[in-house]
Amino acid sequence: MHxxxxxxxxxxxxxxxxxxxxRCGSRSxxxxxxxxxxxxxxxxxxxxxxxxxxxxxxxxxxxxARFVYTLTEGMARLTRVLPDGRQAxxxxxxxxxxxGFTPATEHAFGAEMLTRGTIxxxxxxxxxxxxxxxPLLERRFLDLxxxxxxxxxxxxxxxxxFSAEERVAAFLVSLAEAQERRNHAGPVFDLxxxxxxxxxxxxxxxxxxxxxxxxxxxxxxxxxxGHNGLELVDRAALIGLGSGDRPxx
Amino acid sequence: MHxxxxxxxxxxxxxxxxxxxxRCGSRSxxxxxxxxxxxxxxxxxxxxxxxxxxxxxxxxxxxxARFVYTLTEGMARLTRVLPDGRQAxxxxxxxxxxxGFTPATEHAFGAEMLTRGTIxxxxxxxxxxxxxxxPLLERRFLDLxxxxxxxxxxxxxxxxxFSAEERVAAFLVSLAEAQERRNHAGPVFDLxxxxxxxxxxxxxxxxxxxxxxxxxxxxxxxxxxGHNGLELVDRAALIGLGSGDRPxx
DNA sequence: CGAAGCATTGACATCAATCAAGAAATGTGG
DNA sequence: CCACATTTCTTGATTGATGTCAATGCTTCG
Numbered sequence: 203m204h205x206x207x208x209x210x211x212x213x214x215x216x217x218x219x220x221x222x223x224x225r226c227g228s229r230s231x232x233x234x235x236x237x238x239x240x241x242x243x244x245x246x247x248x249x250x251x252x253x254x255x256x257x258x259x260x261x262x263x264x265x266x267a268r269f270v271y272t273l274t275e276g277m278a279r280l281t282r283v284l285p286d287g288r289q290a291x292x293x294x295x296x297x298x299x300x301x302g303f304t305p306a307t308e309h310a311f312g313a314e315m316l317t318r319g320t321i322x323x324x325x326x327x328x329x330x331x332x333x334x335x336x337p338l339l340e341r342r343f344l345d346l347x348x349x350x351x352x353x354x355x356x357x358x359x360x361x362x363x364f365s366a367e368e369r370v371a372a373f374l375v376s377l378a379e380a381q382e383r384r385n386h387a388g389p390v391f392d393l394x395x396x397x398x399x400x401x402x403x404x405x406x407x408x409x410x411x412x413x414x415x416x417x418x419x420x421x422x423x424x425x426x427x428g429h430n431g432l433e434l435v436d437r438a439a440l441i442g443l444g445s446g447d448r449p450x451x
Numbered sequence: 452m453h454x455x456x457x458x459x460x461x462x463x464x465x466x467x468x469x470x471x472x473x474r475c476g477s478r479s480x481x482x483x484x485x486x487x488x489x490x491x492x493x494x495x496x497x498x499x500x501x502x503x504x505x506x507x508x509x510x511x512x513x514x515x516a517r518f519v520y521t522l523t524e525g526m527a528r529l530t531r532v533l534p535d536g537r538q539a540x541x542x543x544x545x546x547x548x549x550x551g552f553t554p555a556t557e558h559a560f561g562a563e564m565l566t567r568g569t570i571x572x573x574x575x576x577x578x579x580x581x582x583x584x585x586p587l588l589e590r591r592f593l594d595l596x597x598x599x600x601x602x603x604x605x606x607x608x609x610x611x612x613f614s615a616e617e618r619v620a621a622f623l624v625s626l627a628e629a630q631e632r633r634n635h636a637g638p639v640f641d642l643x644x645x646x647x648x649x650x651x652x653x654x655x656x657x658x659x660x661x662x663x664x665x666x667x668x669x670x671x672x673x674x675x676x677g678h679n680g681l682e683l684v685d686r687a688a689l690i691g692l693g694s695g696d697r698p699x700x
Numbered sequence: 701c702g703a704a705g706c707a708t709t710g711a712c713a714t715c716a717a718t719c720a721a722g723a724a725a726t727g728t729g730g
Numbered sequence: 731c732c733a734c735a736t737t738t739c740t741t742g743a744t745t746g747a748t749g750t751c752a753a754t755g756c757t758t759c760g
Contacts, residue, residue, distance in 0.1 A: 396737090396738065396739090397738075397739065397740095398738085408738090408739085409739095409740085409741085412738095412739060412740055412741085413740085413741080415739095415740095416739095416740065416741080429737095429738065429739075
């Protein structure tokens with residue numbers, strides 16, 4: 203992964219290939235990708251699907267980590283709260299991503315839907331059993347984990363060293379790329395996160411995010427279609443700004 | 452882990468228990484902790500020790516990831532560089548921590564010694580063989596990886612939401628705690644990182660770090676002993692500031 | 701003792717946060 | 731389908747925290 207494609211990998215999260223999860227019935231489930239039919243049968247008996255509305259919580263920070271989740275439809279955000287109420291968005295997740303996997307007893311962050319969608323969940327204990335039966339599955343989790351770690355480091359680099367506009371540019375590009383990797387067609391992308399969500403992800407206020415987006419619009423780099431539609435008119439300009447290779451800095 | 456003990460876990464890194472690595476001969480080697488004598492014999496034939504001076508590189512960003520390293524003595528920093536030269540310190544590592552483990556072909560970051568010390572390295576390919584022979588070892592890497600991920604998220608929270616003084620306070624406390632967990636005695640801790648290193652870790656300039664440290668000194672919270680000695684006089688005050696639970700924010 | 705590296709401090713500039721008002725989009729009920 | 735309420739977004743004015751530039755002082759080490 204290019205170390206500068208800051209948020210791309212975070213956006214990409216733990217998503218993966220194009221296999222079909224027999225139980226969930228949808229394409230491209232991160233968790234199930236490396237499994238053959240026998241493993242999937244094993245999992246199917248213990249997994250459940252749930253439909254959720256926008257803003258619904260998948261799990262809360264501090265919850266006992268009983269389940270591991272796969273987001274099968276929709277977009278979610280991962281949040282972490284400080285005792286004084288300050289909040290940060292740790293990352294965004296898309297259809298196909300795995301959520302809430304941890305060896306700790308509690309979830310260190312909460313997860314909420316940004317759109318309506320569905321999740322598929324399996325008991326943590328059941329997953330441990332499967333790890334023992336199918337070592338390949340555990341290997342896969344290790345890979346996902348390392349990839350996510352690399353993405354977190356990209357994000358650390360962005361938060362520590364990028365200006366406001368650089369962060370927003372990197373975010374918009376990574377959002378578009380994440381959707382393209384998920385078979386998105388057409389020039390208009392979804393932007394279900396509010397300015398406040400984006401700001402909490404990038405360590406900025408919502409006003410600063412809004413100003414950056416307005417600046418890009420004035421420069422003709424992007425076009426907005428309602429509150430939810432985003433079109434990248436000059437992607438090269440955004441990539442240039444969001445890649446940390448600007449000459450004067 | 453307390454979500455607010457921001458940098459503590461990052462400082463703690465992948466360090467671990469108190470087992471003895473037969474090959475390296477030193478206490479508390481992260482990599483070897485879960486292994487019995489048979490596994491250690493297996494590893495010993497392929498691992499090598501190296502002595503390094505302060506500022507020596509252990510590996511560079513972009514290097515082929517042939518080896519996995521264990522820091523057996525000394526302190527190191529992990530750095531990531533942008534094309535325009537901006538640099539960030541991703542984390543610090545202490546004796547007992549594992550470095551450079553990745554399934555990717557290249558190291559995504561570089562590692563340099565801050566003090567003189569020694570490292571023990573094993574070939575990545577050899578480690579893969581061991582994974583197949585000792586599933587417990589792979590499980591251990593998964594645990595370390597998840598813990599490091601949680602630490603990265605703490606750091607993201609700090610970079611995105613903490614003020615300069617809060618970040619420096621959290622850093623000093625975590626540095627002290629990391630050394631205490633490694634059998635440190637006495638009130639004076641080592642601070643081998645320069646103001647510039649700390650600043651690159653916390654997303655601040657070296658001047659801002661210096662000002663924060665001076666402010667703590669003026670308030671009687673800390674005392675400095677030369678360029679390398681740090682004494683926490685009022686740890687509670689530092690913890691209060693660095694925990695994100697200040698009332699007015 | 702002197703040199704080199706690192707740290708401190710001050711003056712000033714700048715970027716992003718804050719405070720505040722109003723506009724656009726979305727959703728709701730009649 | 732329209733009017734209204736709500737939420738989200740935009741923009742402006744101002745403030746404040748941190749960065750930048752520059753000069754000086756302290757530690758360490760040869």
